[in-house]
Amino acid sequence: MGTMVGSVEDYGEMFQDAVDQTSGASLSSSNQIENPVVYKLVRVAQDGRLVPATDEEMLEVKDLVENNENDMSLVPDPGQYEYITDEGSPSQFLQLDSFFQLETAEAYTENLNSRLEVCPPPLELLQSKEELVYGSQMPFTLLDTNYHSSNELPGDEEFVLSEVLLQEPVCFSSDGCGIDQSMDVSPYSNAAGGNPKAPALSTTASSPGASRDTEEICLGNLSIKALQDTFRATFGRETTCKDKLWLERKIKMGRINPCVIPTTSLTVDDTKLILGGQDSDMVVAFSKDTFDEGRASPDCIKRHPNDFGDSPVEAFVDHYSGNEDFEGEYRSAKRVRKATRRYIEEISKVDDENQQSKESPIPSKDERSISTVSSGRRVVVTRMVSLGGSIIQVPYVSHVRRSRPRENIMALGEFNSGLWEVKGNPEESDLNLSQSQLNNDVKRVSGVKSVSGPVQKKLVAHCVLDPQMQITTNDQSYKDHSKPKLREVDEDIMEPEYMDSSGDSSDDSTYNRVDRPITQSAMRRKHHRAWSLSEVKNLVEGVSKYGVGKWSVIKKLSYSSFPHRSPVDLKDKWRNLLKACFARAPLNKMGSLRKYGSMAIPSQVLSQVKELSQKKSHVSPARKARMVKASSRHGFL
């Protein structure tokens, strides 16, 4: 059994006719744009070409569809798609849910809105005529069946009808009961133009002739209330969102076919069908192997995270997932973070370990989990990872730092070349890296925290070789040069230039100047400078003046004398202060003394911090205005 996938535009007619019996209107090519569902029928030849089906083949399909059509309305399966004719009334129902099994509610709660899956049905369904229930399987189920009864087709070739062009008023429901419910309850029938039978999936349905331009103009003129009504008419549920832009956007997206897959860029490589679009990055990748072997877990259609694609993700999602809309409303209040690269990397890493793939980061062809797909614009290497019980496809990331190397990458290179020897020139401090630094950098280079990748393995090997030094290596030259070590200590103290410029010679600075034994903590980071009490006080004062979150303002106004503290540093420190004061609040006895003998923060300051944190959680508009004024006075806005 070969692969059967495909999508060819011209062959929508027959299928369309079959489905759209009542209207009897056949689709002209110009007409297709307005029609909500367009099926395309092709045959995939052995060499992978997509051969348009012949008229005879189309007739068979038509017959098949018609035969099954009678049963359609009897199928009491929730999660149907609705097919809307040009007249705007629902003439048929198509159940396609197993094909477009898009994001589920659970999936979205995982905050992985950058992914999408569309999984074809199990192969068994493709093979069994008996099991064929119209609409509950993929479209090409029908055609596959059809193929077996067709004499016309060469033995190895199969019919394929795979893609659905969902043009306008198709309502998807992630919870699997969208249409049914809406038909029953019909909470929006009024807004749908007065026809209570009309599912009012879209206002478009009631005004099929309206062009999008017109609509968009109209949208812009609508009031928020009207937009909300339109939203309700479009999506079948209420919205409380008052964001006009958001509403317009959603409505537009609800009307615009979110998953148009231009067939112009349809290509087939030896195992994959790729449907790439100029706008859409949607990639359809049905694995031939998977189908051949009768597995029920073929490759899925995936959307890639935003790194590899843009807004279409959202459009796609919006349309199919009712939940997303809620999320969208929520998002207008608080922005939602997408999965970070780190997160993806770690997922990838875990997957890597699971797969025991020790090979080069370049995906091998045999690896099922890694596929190279082209989206028309670019080639994307993806890999399958399991997450939260479902399989998702993520862009492949090698576990190597991809971004700009650190300034001391050269030193790293030397380590990487195998000897671990720092060239013993004390003057070039950049090369005289402490071992901890090296660890750190190696860690960064590998991009992951745990040991993985050749570089870090090397490190481990060397560490093992020298049991005397726990963290450091067997590097003799490093030992011999005390300067690097001293330098390391220096990291933790105020550097003179800053002292001078700041004029801040308060207590803690001298504290920091005290030569301390090289503790582990002192070894830990290069770029660590202890916060002086005056700095902390400055910070607190700055926050009290300008408010929490105005880090750059504070930095510029109160911290011009501390060039080594970035706004982010301030923010971090503030976070730490908060942590400190709230953690200590209950048992204030120990007061300001810390375990590790690091800087003592006066409890007075801490209470100040606490006070500010509470007060500043809600800055009054007046104060905000004052702040804006102040900062603009200083040229910050």
Place this chain on the structure above:
DNA sequence: CTTAGGG
């Protein structure tokens, strides 16, 4: 570039 937040 600035801010927020995870690491």
Place this chain on the structure above:
DNA sequence: CCCTAAG
């Protein structure tokens, strides 16, 4: 302190 994502 670092990194990255979101504006």
